[in-house]
Amino acid sequence: MSWPSCRQSVVVKAMLAIQLEAEQFEPLSALAEWHQLLAARLGIRPAAESHFVGRVRPSGANDAPLTALELEHYPGMTEACIASLAAAAAGQHGATAVLVIHRIGLVLPGDAIVLVAVAADRRGPAQRCCQELLEALKHEAPFWKREWSQGVGSWITGNTPL
């Protein structure tokens, strides 16, 4: 496992915005709010921004139509863990700002589960930080997915391949 484990970070220089969201959220509205925050705090917008949006697939592992995806988490640890992963990734790549929004609860097919956005001074750091933070979230943040299909719930014990 090559992802950094969640740990308390010592110095946080980047602007971090972390949110667990129990209701449906619209990634573009969330990005618009984040842009306002960036503009207010930084004055000018950073030269490079990389975003990732993950959405629930219409069918589950057995290819049956999915009713919903349920996301269980470990309250308290999850938030701290995401914050620490985001701080580590931002620090490693010298990112200016990081936004993570992650759904919990029941998420419908087509709905956004996760949004990761990274602002940086150059495209490489923005892209790499966004990519690595997403992988870290998938492997290191205490979330568990259960697929609901035809009235049956099945816990997922891994991630889709990269």
Next chain:
Amino acid sequence: MSWPSCRQSVVVKAMLAIQLEAEQFEPLSALAEWHQLLAARLGIRPAAESHFVGRVRPSGANDAPLTALELEHYPGMTEACIASLAAAAAGQHGATAVLVIHRIGLVLPGDAIVLVAVAADRRGPAQRCCQELLEALKHEAPFWKREWSQGVGSWITGNTPL
């Protein structure tokens, strides 16, 4: 040079949306329009979406405050070239849809120059396609940047490091 050269592509399976924009554009509004297009054509939104937004830096190569960045292009060839690079990247990564918006003309500091968005069924292809297409645009699409600073224009003969 490892980027594919612009060429006529034989088969285009992905949804491509390419736009040269002579006026200021708002990336999130452009993404919202693209989402409507995707929803109308595909029904459900793809599971993975990767975006990149590039903006004009506040200062130029010599660190002097930048008045504006001017983007010259080769009308006709530029559009065809972007379309062919987008089709090649989408085909290589099996992306579902690609959006490219590129500014031309005078672009002010903080304004968006380029937006690349890729939708795919998995995060890896979405991220890699977005990243590689951005590099291809930087190296293979006939654009030329001129920095205007203190009344003097200087042609840029390369790209910022990745």
Next chain:
Amino acid sequence: MAVSTDPESQVQVRLFAGLREAMGWSEQLVELAPAAGGNNTAGPTPEQLWRQLNLQPTNPPAGVRVAINQQFATWDSSLAAGDELAFLPPISGG
């Protein structure tokens, strides 16, 4: 209902997701046994508690991780009274 005389001598154990469902409980207060031989410095390990609570399978599967006080920890960490111990089945976030 756990019979508890002194919460300071207990460890709070939490299960999640498939493990929680398979065992039929999500939280349990576990009384720390007085250490054998009066050596009070090293408490039980998560591995010992896994067995003591009769979690299944008997040997913890490779994918299951432990957290102590909401930080990832190793199976041979030493637990102290008042700790929160969680057994985490394979993570699938993002």
Next chain:
Amino acid sequence: MAVSTDPESQVQVRLFAGLREAMGWSEQLVELAPAAGGNNTAGPTPEQLWRQLNLQPTNPPAGVRVAINQQFATWDSSLAAGDELAFLPPISGG
């Protein structure tokens, strides 16, 4: 104003960005000279036109690329009447 009798025997040459500014022109119609020895199959190359038009420096810099009919081409491609030839200084898009 180019003296042109037959547009079908010409190549349209285009310059961009720094090259356009350095040379002081952006488009020029160039009459193709009748091929020496009556061999009409191979037209001039972009490299020959670069020299014929007295573009500077005399040896085309490594970063400059050529496009024929809006497709990237090589410096030793053969131009035909009616072609559009562009000399492209180093690209900086995105």
